[in-house]
Amino acid sequence: MFEHTLTDGTVWLTRPAAADIDRIVECCQDPDIARWTTIPSPYGRADAEYFLDGVVAPGWASEVPVWAVRTAADGPVDGMLGLHDRGPGVREIGFWLSPRCRGLGVMSRAVTLVCDFAFAPDGLAVARLTWRAMVGNQASAAVARRNGFRYEGLARLGGLQRGARVDEWHAARLATDPPGPADGWPAAVFGGGADA
Template structure:
């Protein structure tokens, strides 16, 4: 796959490069990024170098793109989003965002751009985009719920975070699902506004 920059004029999604290493390392020191993702802790420069070599480069080659989230075309990294292959016609979306940009709608815009590209015939032509998050990650649940993802259940011990099994919430969006808030999410996932 050739690289695709996605933008709506407010957010720009571009492939992260070696020029972004120091900024990614800085972002990954955030306690919430460490709490809700599977990144190594402590997080070091070599981890970003490995991420670029072992995840980003092969991902773009195999239709599993990873983008840096930026607020200007040539802006610094403010987060990361990726589509990871989970079988024929299916990818899983994963993302994180810096504290300064949370709660401002940037992730919703990002998810919308990624899903549009993922489902488009001239994009990835996916049949399904899944989402999984460690139970308790209400901000992540809220972001996908606002963007048309339907709650599918609880995967008990469904994830592995730094060697320990964790329960995960599971949701998905199909090509015909509108990018609008979805009912049917449990209160513990923040569906009651908490």
């Protein structure tokens, strides 16, 4: 797959590279990133190297790209946003963001860019994007809801984090769904979540 840099002039999404390893390791020391994702914890340089070689490279080769989130074209990594293959015409979106960019709308902008690219006929042309998060991750839920993902329910013990079963919230957006905030989310899911 041809690499695609995505930007709205405020957020830049680029393929993470070897030059980003130290910054990725630094970001992944944040307790909230470890709490809400499935990254190894503790997270070290070997984990970042494996991520680039074992996840990012094959992902770009098979239309499941991973982007570094930056707030300047040549700026440091402030987050990661990736797609995962969930069958023909379906991708799952996942993301994390560094503490310094939380609450500023950075991830909401990044997700908008990726949704536009994923649904575009000259992008990935997917029919469905799914999202899931561990119960309690209200910031992630707020981003998904703001980007038109419709709540589809609670999967009890539906996820696995470092060997432990966890409850998950699930949502999805279809190519035919409008991009704005989605109705129908339980207040307990997204209430109180900051704009990531």
